[in-house]
Amino acid sequence: MSKQFKVLLIAVTVFAVLSDSMLLPFYPTFFSAVFNISDPAYVGTYIAASCFVVMVCFPIWAFISKYINVLPLLVYSQIAAGVFSVSSFFASDLNWFWFSSMAMFAFKASYLLVYPYLMSLEAKTNHVATIAMLSVVVHFGAILGALAGGFVLSALPGKAAFLIMALSDFTQVFVCAYLKRLAPSKNQSPPVAKTSITSSSRWPVYQLGIVMLCFYFSAFLIRPFFAAYWQSISDTSSIVLASVVFSIPAFMALLALCFNQWRQQTNRNPINLLVVFMLIITGVALQASPLYLVVIAGRCLFGLSLFIIIVRLDLLLYQVSTPDKYAEDFSKVSFCQSLGVLLASYCAGLLVKSSGLVIPFWVAAGGLAISACCLWLLSKQSRRHTPCANLASTTRAQ
Secondary structure (H helix, E strand, C coil): CCCCHHHEEEEHHHHHHHHHHHHHHHHHHHHHHHHCCCHHHHHHHHHHHHHHHHHHHHHHHHHHHHCCCCHHHHHHHHHHHHHHHHHHHHCCCCHHHHHHHHHHHHHHHHHHHHHHHHHHHCCCCCCCCCHHHHHHHHHHHHHHHHHHHHHHHCCCCCHHHHHHHHHHHHHHHHHHHHHHHHHCCHHHHHCCCCCCHHHHHHHHHHHHHHHHHHHHHHHCCCCCHHHHHHHCCCCCCCHHHHHHHHHHHHHHHHHHHHHHHHHHHCCCCCCHHHHHHHHHHHHHHHHCCCCCCHHHHHHHHHHHHHHHHHHHHHHHHHCCCCCHHHHHHHHHHHHHHHHHHHHHHHHHHHHHHCCCCCCCHHHHHHHHHHHHHHHHHHHHCCCCCCHHHHHHHHHHCC
């Protein structure tokens, strides 16, 4: 795999994450401005529906990729996503907007194939560095997306975001079409050992899915209404400032990446992952404070811990899977992640509607504590089963 091919493949992820993140912190503002809907439960239902569509469609794309190469598949799916993005922009009827935007998310879900595709081309020794790099890319895509969304909503009509999404989709089409010429041949890919895949060897993937579901539900519960919460406690209602504060975890991801590389170079002892869970729980609790400086401190701690946990859990997937099963196993874990985000989005709307903007932080802190307990129980169980051996080691690694 050439360096140019790898960089352009990662660029596809950047464009996809950027467009997906534009309205994510601002759907309450979007629906209020465009459709005059201010019901938090309605907004939470919409976000949950978009997560459900991605959750259901990605395993379908993973199945299709067994018969159609990933890059040609992405070309056609992203063309369709761009068409429905444009349709969402022109939709004046609420029902048509729902149909167009959900169809857009269905086709956008195909870009998730880039992750296992890239990992299948990488040697096992490069997995940690590649996962960390992709995680930073995703975080910074979220930064640019949130900032772009803030500027769009403050300077342009809310629906203009869907035109920018369409532009991103069509850009991905051209990049993927070019990548088809650079794609490494099968004999250039890392050799895949022939293994006997049994139901017992697949069990660690399902165990990991349980942890992912609980963790992603808890971590993403505070996301849909964080911008609204920040505006309620700060001295200004600026959407741009809210988007900057929302993006703090992405900046912390870069700091965490640099810190992790420094630790590897100096051969420092690894940080226990359960300790990192304690830090992220503290970070979430601090964000429930009415003092905006404390919220910023909690946001920093949350972002730092979130990056470490996501990287280690993603690494675990590729430790218990094999290259020929990466797309299939990734789709299973992604299903659990999306289900967690879906439940978080829906529950966030209900919680805010019934108890205000602060309650999601406390529920999230409790959920993260349960996630840590699940990881501890699974790692304890793994010591008695050979197929799960990597689970125990991962809980002790940074």
